[in-house]
Amino acid sequence: MTSLFDSAIPHPHGYRDVxxxxxxxxxxxxxxxxxxxxxxEFDGLLGHLDGARLVPLATVLDVAASWPRNADVLLVCRSGGRSAKAAAQLVARGFTRVMNLRGGMLAWNTAELPVVRPPLGPPPTLARVLDELLAGLHRTVAPESPAPIYGQGPSREALTALLDALQATPPTTARDAPGFERLLRECRDLLSVARPGESR
Incomplete structure (x- = not known):
């Protein structure tokens, strides 16, 4: 039987992507x-994987000092960025079987896979994510203009494309750049757990 590590995709930094x-x-x-x-984040909206151990990035190298260097270690974060950084750090410290969950908890939630999280009620609808995005854009970009009217949202793919476009080219008129970045992050989190057709 092939192990998860053996079937994972090798990364140039020495770890493997799963x-x-x-x-x-x-x-x-x-x-x-x-x-x-x-x-x-671990106990927040995106939840965590069953059996996962919380070791914040800033503490990984200290905590990992007692781990066997040849054990399989699978690192997870929100989107795969911080876990990739931790994976590269562990490889540099001599760990030989390090893996990174590509896409992190965003991808895991989007795939509707099992998650451990506190009870939060029903997941948001795609329409709610659009409403949150529009309301936040109104607050951060043009708060002096009339608020838009919100309604039924587009598909997950359309919302993802909109968020990607806003991330790549933030509006130059945004009055609160950190607030705008926080808004995009929160909307991506909401989008990953949103389900079409469920009640708002």
Missing amino acids: DVHQLAAVPTTHASLVDVREPS
Whole structure:
């Protein structure tokens, strides 16, 4: 039987990338699941993987000092960026079987895979994500103009494309740049857990 590490995609920095579907299909009983987000994220909207251990990125190298260098370690974060950084750090410290969950908890939630999270009620609808985005854009870009009227939202793909475009080219008129970045981040989180057709 091929292990998760053996079937993962090699990365130039020495660790391997694991796709969410690949992880969901293989039992992780032989890998340490390590979530490198902050505690508020671990128990927040995106939740965490069952069996994951919280080790925030700033503490990974100190905590990992006692781990076996040849053990399978799978790192997880919100989008795969911080966990990739942690993976590269562990490889540099001599760990030989390090993996990164590509796309992180955003991809895991978007794929509708099982998540451990506090009860939050029903997931938001795609229309709610659009409403949140429009309301936030109104607050950060043009608060003096009349608020838009909100309604039924487009598809997940259309919302993702809109968020990608806003991330790539932020409006120059945004009065609160950190607020705008926070808005995009929150909308991506909402979008990953949103389900079409459910009540608002």
